[in-house]
Amino acid sequence: MAPNDPVTRLDVVSHQASQRLDIATSEVKHTLADILRRNGMPLNTRCGQRALCDGCIVELTAGALRHTDDRLVTASPEGAPLAVRACEHRLVPRQHTAIAIPPRSALAYQPQVVTDFRLNVSAAHDPVWLQIELPATADSPEAILAFVRERHPQLPVRLGHPSTAHPGAPTRFATVEHRIDHLAVTHLSAHREEHPLGLAIDIGTTTVAVMLVDLLTGKPLARAAGFNQQMHLGDDVLTRINLCTHDPANLDQLRRAVTTQTILPLIDEALRHAGARRDQLKAAVIAANTTMLHLFAGVDPTSMGVAPFTAPFLDHRIVDLAEVADDAFHLPCHLLPGAAAYVGADLTAGVLASALLYDEGPSLLVDVGTNGEIILKSGDRLFGAATAAGPAFEGAGLSCGIRAGDGAISHVGLWASPFRIDVQQINPNGQAPIGICGSTYIDFLAQARGIGLLGETGRFDLDAVPGAAGHIVAHGQNDLAFRVAFGQGKREIVISQRDIAQLLPAKAAIAAGILTLMKQKKLKPADIARLYLAGGFGAHINAANAIASGLLPGFTPQQIVPVGNTSLAGAYLALMDKNAIADIAGAARRIEIIELNLDPGFEDVFIDQLSLP
Numbered sequence: 001m002a003p004n005d006p007v008t009r010l011d012v013v014s015h016q017a018s019q020r021l022d023i024a025t026s027e028v029k030h031t032l033a034d035i036l037r038r039n040g041m042p043l044n045t046r047c048g049q050r051a052l053c054d055g056c057i058v059e060l061t062a063g064a065l066r067h068t069d070d071r072l073v074t075a076s077p078e079g080a081p082l083a084v085r086a087c088e089h090r091l092v093p094r095q096h097t098a099i100a101i102p103p104r105s106a107l108a109y110q111p112q113v114v115t116d117f118r119l120n121v122s123a124a125h126d127p128v129w130l131q132i133e134l135p136a137t138a139d140s141p142e143a144i145l146a147f148v149r150e151r152h153p154q155l156p157v158r159l160g161h162p163s164t165a166h167p168g169a170p171t172r173f174a175t176v177e178h179r180i181d182h183l184a185v186t187h188l189s190a191h192r193e194e195h196p197l198g199l200a201i202d203i204g205t206t207t208v209a210v211m212l213v214d215l216l217t218g219k220p221l222a223r224a225a226g227f228n229q230q231m232h233l234g235d236d237v238l239t240r241i242n243l244c245t246h247d248p249a250n251l252d253q254l255r256r257a258v259t260t261q262t263i264l265p266l267i268d269e270a271l272r273h274a275g276a277r278r279d280q281l282k283a284a285v286i287a288a289n290t291t292m293l294h295l296f297a298g299v300d301p302t303s304m305g306v307a308p309f310t311a312p313f314l315d316h317r318i319v320d321l322a323e324v325a326d327d328a329f330h331l332p333c334h335l336l337p338g339a340a341a342y343v344g345a346d347l348t349a350g351v352l353a354s355a356l357l358y359d360e361g362p363s364l365l366v367d368v369g370t371n372g373e374i375i376l377k378s379g380d381r382l383f384g385a386a387t388a389a390g391p392a393f394e395g396a397g398l399s400c401g402i403r404a405g406d407g408a409i410s411h412v413g414l415w416a417s418p419f420r421i422d423v424q425q426i427n428p429n430g431q432a433p434i435g436i437c438g439s440t441y442i443d444f445l446a447q448a449r450g451i452g453l454l455g456e457t458g459r460f461d462l463d464a465v466p467g468a469a470g471h472i473v474a475h476g477q478n479d480l481a482f483r484v485a486f487g488q489g490k491r492e493i494v495i496s497q498r499d500i501a502q503l504l505p506a507k508a509a510i511a512a513g514i515l516t517l518m519k520q521k522k523l524k525p526a527d528i529a530r531l532y533l534a535g536g537f538g539a540h541i542n543a544a545n546a547i548a549s550g551l552l553p554g555f556t557p558q559q560i561v562p563v564g565n566t567s568l569a570g571a572y573l574a575l576m577d578k579n580a581i582a583d584i585a586g587a588a589r590r591i592e593i594i595e596l597n598l599d600p601g602f603e604d605v606f607i608d609q610l611s612l613p
Helices: 032-038 141-151 237-246 249-274 290-297 345-353 438-450 466-471 497-520 535-540 543-548 566-576 579-590 602-608
Strands: 007-013 018-024 057-062 064-067 072-074 082-085 089-091 096-100 129-133 157-164 173-178 183-189 197-203 207-214 220-227 281-288 317-320 332-335 363-367 371-378 381-388 408-415 420-425 472-474 480-486 492-496 530-534 560-564 591-593
Touching (some): 129 141, 141 157, 141 173, 197 249, 197 290, 197 566, 207 249, 207 566, 237 249, 237 290, 249 290, 281 290, 281 345, 290 317, 290 332, 345 566, 345 579, 363 497, 363 535, 371 497, 381 497, 408 438, 420 480, 438 480, 438 497, 438 535, 438 543, 466 472, 466 480, 480 497, 492 497, 497 602, 530 535, 543 560, 560 566, 579 591
Parallel strands (some): 007 096, 157 183, 197 281, 281 332, 381 591
Antiparallel strands (some): 057 082, 057 096, 064 072, 064 089, 173 183, 197 207, 317 332, 363 371, 408 420, 472 480, 480 492
16 A cells, blocks of 8 residues: 555454454455455355345445445444445445444354265275385386286276386385376385375365375375355356356456365365375365366366256366466376266265165165255166255355354254244354354244244244244344344344245255156155265255255155265275276266256146145
8 A cells, every 4th residue: 555545444343353444545446345355354245246145244334335336325323234235335435434244244154064974885995096016026117017907907007207216226116196097107116105195075166175085094184174265256056157158267266266265275274184294195086066177177167057058078087286276286186077067076976975876776866055966776777967956055145044154053943832942053152143054944944834833835824823923023124034043242043034935946946856856767755765865964954854844855764864975975985996986987977867947847846846845
């Protein structure tokens, strides 16, 4: 800032701290959301700052802001703080403005990311990077290749311009690396690598999980997880694809967000936890949906945004981390194969890790998220489908919705006689809750309907549960809400009638996708042997409430098997057993993609599922 550059003062109060910022007048042209991000206070700009959600709401407590349509918005000197979207407002030059950031609008809370999984299949110890001890007879390149071929006959073996640590020293060990269609001997050494490490990585649309693994033993050494920093640019896959469509420069920005700003810090965090170094890393395996893999690799995903939704690549691909992350170290990253634009490697990895691939069935693998992704195994055939549920179950656009993380309400229980409400919170640490995450909304739909508080269409029945009347409050303009709890600062944490109107289509999309896919194969819920519920949402959801709310209609709790993060599980399997990559690729080729929107009965099923059972 130049010495004579006039400043604009901004006071910011959040649930963590208060601070005063002096903003150069030359910077006032940026939105309030941009200014806060540049000063280390990123907001929940879930829709890519397109004013389509309320994730970046802040409270104007003093001074004024200017709306993007040039209206001046002024704080009331005596009234309540004025809620405004930070993406739609700018500071007024040379004025003193004060705002408060509600906890649910901040990204400071820690996300709850599922790094645990249930591995239902066994794997050989045959990692994508390994050292082989050579016999004395392997004293020439030809003899070394012959010995490696004998030990690993599944793939051709080639000499990959091997280097030697000490020329002239006796060669006792050969490094062998998986190279998609062959094995490459890449290094000859007199000594064994003592602690070679590998990484299994799951890149989700919202969160990223990293697991550090000892390649010699297969033992996980450390885990790290955090938000996918692409969320600052757009909340869901389609938003990020559209960003690339409208401005090709956004592709590079999205690539850096996931590689440099997300994955590299998580790798370093995992290494710190394990007391390890970057130079010990030998390989990584990454599972993700198809769009996330393209953005990681810096490949334009725009063809997946319009029919016929064609992915530039689906096969196994190896990308050097140094080529996609700024100032990164060289590390071969194996991108697992997917089946289609909207049935990606996260699902194909899950097909193997959950053991659905070997299940006698009929069985389902369901990953409930922004896109509800479904794999059905019936006989020897695999069918895959995706249905757009939207981000409601991640809290987007809901009155008090947030992603699962510290301080979020994770479950709620309701009883009618006498009326009682019980609330569970993620890592409360003695603090009041900051918002509501997706599993709670499922609980509420099921239990409020069960005690009569909600009717079949999701409207409040104010007379059904007299004891609950004190929890029904006015909300916004012409809306009612149920108060779940009091949050920080005695703020009411509520589920409004408008929230329910957004949740019902989300749960109906998942339910209709499952039912339509089964109906095409002449199956009913009772015919399904197991429904494997994958992902973070599936790991924490109450199965009985998922059924009672109509999210998983017609099933029983006994059929539902939570399997955790099967995407990470599949990446781990492939890291430790390179042959698993071929199994995943084979599964991907077998999956027959069903376009649910082309099924003439899908819309009718969707409409039926909009009501509560």
